[in-house]
Amino acid sequence: MNPTTKQQLMGVSTATLCTALFKRGLHHQFIQGVLPLNPGLPNMVGEAYTLRYMPAREDLNTIEVFKNREHPQRKAVEECPPGAVFVIDSRKDARAASAGGILVTRLMKRGVAGIVTDGGFRDSPDIARLPFPVYHQRPAAPTNLTVHQAIDINVPIGCGDAPVFPGDVVVGDGEGVVVIPAHLADEVAAEAVEMTVFEDFVQEKVMEGRSILGLYPPTDEQSRVDFAAWRRAKGR
Amino acid sequence: MNPTTKQQLMGVSTATLCTALFKRGLHHQFIQGVLPLNPGLPNMVGEAYTLRYMPAREDLNTIEVFKNREHPQRKAVEECPPGAVFVIDSRKDARAASAGGILVTRLMKRGVAGIVTDGGFRDSPDIARLPFPVYHQRPAAPTNLTVHQAIDINVPIGCGDAPVFPGDVVVGDGEGVVVIPAHLADEVAAEAVEMTVFEDFVQEKVMEGRSILGLYPPTDEQSRVDFAAWRRAKGR
Amino acid sequence: MNPTTKQQLMGVSTATLCTALFKRGLHHQFIQGVLPLNPGLPNMVGEAYTLRYMPAREDLNTIEVFKNREHPQRKAVEECPPGAVFVIDSRKDARAASAGGILVTRLMKRGVAGIVTDGGFRDSPDIARLPFPVYHQRPAAPTNLTVHQAIDINVPIGCGDAPVFPGDVVVGDGEGVVVIPAHLADEVAAEAVEMTVFEDFVQEKVMEGRSILGLYPPTDEQSRVDFAAWRRAKGR
């Protein structure tokens, strides 16, 4: 990812990004139903690296399977590139864990940017104490083997009803996670920065008591004049 | 609303109000599935002012529609009376926002008492920092246009399976939101205050180790005697 | 319950216990969809004492029913043994309360170990301030009579899709609640302690930067050697 793009995405919200994507005809890029375990962190930004789960068949999912170094869950945790976001398709099923505290810690130590599942994590109280962005649906103490079988690494997946292709740019904040198609990342990031400047201006004016009519969007000429002045004054 | 009623409703819980309504045969006045974004605030109390969403049709919900000052969402935000509670029927669909930080801030600055949706809000981390009661189902970053079209202002609606008529008295606390039919507000508020005094007495006695049998409800004569003495002592 | 078992269960997680149960072919012992109201407490450990709700029939569930000292909800609250965990089958329906602040306080004062419902509690902001483990799905202000009729005390029930037999050992932590069949409690507790020692070792090594391959599980001989040394050093 372009370092400027990354820096820009660190400073904008998933809400603003969703609007920028909406303008381009993309309506389903927000991962539905996931929340951060540890909401106070900076934005999570990185390229998607994916893991796909399918429903577990009992004979293929005994506790012994983790002894295999090629088990896709363990392999993916060791191979996910630093700076990437690890995105898991758990079929929105949080009855068993997508992963637990040890694997999440390993990803953090390896320099991965964050992890998202549309299922749940075990050891969630421990995970919530890590300085690492982690998003899930709800805590899920049972081992993944109970419900999930890891089957594919870095293929296109669904996560929370959003399409996720390896290499898409994934951004998370206190509200949730959005997936930006790789080829749009630069332009969407740039536009989101501009939108954010304007929204900061609007928010300040609204806090001062101004009406949103004519201001948001700026259909009054005066709003555009004021915004230009405000930008100059703020140096943004 | 009667100022005494408003004051009384500031000091009772939604749980107590639900019981007072239950006694009157009203079982569905609690808005199901909404939580406060910022739980530590005083009660939210005000008369309902409503906005109704219908499913969005794509050609009628481009980003341009907000340039229209008559767009019902924007119009409603500017016209909702100070002191009212803004209640949104989002058909329990939180895949897209019912509103965002700027509009919520505008409502706060206009003196509105609070806002409730059975969908979700975008910019929820910002909203959670406002000293303003806001209730929703879960964060929803995508713009409302993605899923919702604002269609009617101040008509009777459903919100979280509760019936809401304009002018109904809406009360929110750390637990959720209850809707009191307008004609019952005074009597329900007065009864809830009485119930709260008694429940405070019971809670104190239970903390001291007393059994609930004969005390809650006070089927033992002694419970009634003790309560009368306690009220006198406490001046309530 | 064996006091050693109880002490052991105070120091292990529900996630670890779920894995120990998984190894024994038990896949459904985690109570799905419940969260602690007050997450910072020590583990909840006790034997299950159960209450079963059925759907409420209106003529049998007027506010007057609580005047009956034999009402199963009230009776159960007074009879639940100190040290037990009070587990309620609310059919996963949180539209009305399973109980409220006063009854929960009474259970706490009586020395009960904690309370779990797969529905919701009313007075949840008050309950969240008690130094007492309480688990539910979401807040529910309406009185239980609205939806639930208490019908049976201390019978086998379902709670969050888990089977619960009176006397089963119930353990809760910041993640949720697990149900251990009574006859397995001692062996599962002992095994979970051993697993926890090993996982603490692994977590420490992963924090130091070691790969999980060969370590978790310890398929490398070196991992077993290191663990043995670590145990000796730590005196565990």
Added chain:
Amino acid sequence: MNPTTKQQLMGVSTATLCTALFKRGLHHQFIQGVLPLNPGLPNMVGEAYTLRYMPAREDLNTIEVFKNREHPQRKAVEECPPGAVFVIDSRKDARAASAGGILVTRLMKRGVAGIVTDGGFRDSPDIARLPFPVYHQRPAAPTNLTVHQAIDINVPIGCGDAPVFPGDVVVGDGEGVVVIPAHLADEVAAEAVEMTVFEDFVQEKVMEGRSILGLYPPTDEQSRVDFAAWRRAKGR
């Protein structure tokens, strides 16, 4: 059950019965979400005999358990009184069967009036060919042991969110199943017969082209006159 009542209930619809119960303040007596497997049959009428399932624990639900003649599912099938309706609380879970073709056939041969579950039956294509009223949510091929453990016979239960007490009068038609509290059966049956006569009159008039205004309900005097004449002419 009073034989007259039974005969009356054979000739009225569940829709009419629901309205008669609604007038008495009972809103939840219709079993939600079940359909007849074989819709062309006469009404099912009988007193409720119940079976309660809880979630299955794997060690208690091996295929061997059916060798026990006291297994509650098998015992209930042999003990359910002729003329009764067998009602099963499957917690609305149709992932595994509540029963199968052989047990259903046995109930039919024993003279039972019908069977209802809020889960599903296996062997449903075979069951659909029996001249016997059977209601469920959807087909469910897996054996009940997969998900359900039979635990109680003839206790109060929930079925499709309706409260069911042993001895309640259960009526099924092509639309679904309604539960009439035992003490109301005679009066509700009598009223439903009267309502049905009137609705047959209305339906005939509407088919002839008359407006429903003033006719349904008969607020026009002429409607009442016409109805009286029609009754005389029809001998009803």
Added chain:
Amino acid sequence: MNPTTKQQLMGVSTATLCTALFKRGLHHQFIQGVLPLNPGLPNMVGEAYTLRYMPAREDLNTIEVFKNREHPQRKAVEECPPGAVFVIDSRKDARAASAGGILVTRLMKRGVAGIVTDGGFRDSPDIARLPFPVYHQRPAAPTNLTVHQAIDINVPIGCGDAPVFPGDVVVGDGEGVVVIPAHLADEVAAEAVEMTVFEDFVQEKVMEGRSILGLYPPTDEQSRVDFAAWRRAKGR
């Protein structure tokens, strides 16, 4: 509606219409989750006339309310124009009826084209015998007053997550119901007729054993030649 358009819509499927709408950027016009009660009929085609339900408040929904000739449900049934389709917003809640056999019969006798609810109908076995297109989610014996309050006539609504504006053109077949925005009805109908001719050709060729590659869509020149010849031969 243009009579040609109506005639064209009688001969095409909802599936084909959905594709024609998809090409115009409209993705949500199919009413989700409704099925015909009586599947063998000709298409239902007419302009939408709507009824909106909100959640019922008990004091406003006693059985007496139907004595009021202005009750919106009854008024709407008498005022819906012949040839229109009566579309009901029941908030996808089928726990109580949207209407019953008598009202549906009245609509049929008044020359209405059909009726759709995203809830359920009572008297469904009777309705299934009428030569009249009726679509719902599932049978619902309880009177509408139990859950629904009729509140608005002929306003924009949602039905099965589709946006419905009065005057939109509604088409139903054996698969379900689609809503065509009024201003697109003529062009969509004409295009759907053309698409249907081509699909009939393709279906015939596929039945003869031809591959879909190059044929559907007709990317092979030969496919276009064959289709032209087939049209001439068939006179379509």
Added chain:
Amino acid sequence: MNPTTKQQLMGVSTATLCTALFKRGLHHQFIQGVLPLNPGLPNMVGEAYTLRYMPAREDLNTIEVFKNREHPQRKAVEECPPGAVFVIDSRKDARAASAGGILVTRLMKRGVAGIVTDGGFRDSPDIARLPFPVYHQRPAAPTNLTVHQAIDINVPIGCGDAPVFPGDVVVGDGEGVVVIPAHLADEVAAEAVEMTVFEDFVQEKVMEGRSILGLYPPTDEQSRVDFAAWRRAKGR
């Protein structure tokens, strides 16, 4: 597949197969929530050939994509081996079609054994008239592009919460569809035939009025004697 196995599977039910799999510790092989469109056909038996859908991204799913002969949906339809069962992972989402009448007809003509999706099919009324086994959740008129993007051919998938590996043996009857792991197909088929013979005997005896106790399972010696005699008499 072994021809004997195939023939055996043509004569047993999915219910019996589920029990045989249950005995082997496999609890999740029944595809939940799908029904046959055309229930009167012989069993569907074949090896799984799979198609995986992910959520559709709008820019990658315009109507033009079908012009690409390599589009996975079209390619899979032409490449699925005769005799196989085409199984589609639609993420249990029936808001848009998994396929339509033309593609289903093409599969039939190519000698495929049947088709299953955990979503829905368009053109379902036409499909229901084909002499070809087709299973889905409910009709879905919108084109697959609306919600689904075909992404992988013949990889392991989930379908209705069941794990499906390419080559697994898939069996459908009037009740639904079960997935038999490839390596168990022969032994499960053989055992199911034996179970079916016994169940036919039991069903006959129950129809004659015999109790199930001691008969089903045959814990009475007499039951085993009678069965042996019956088998001889029937030549089974």
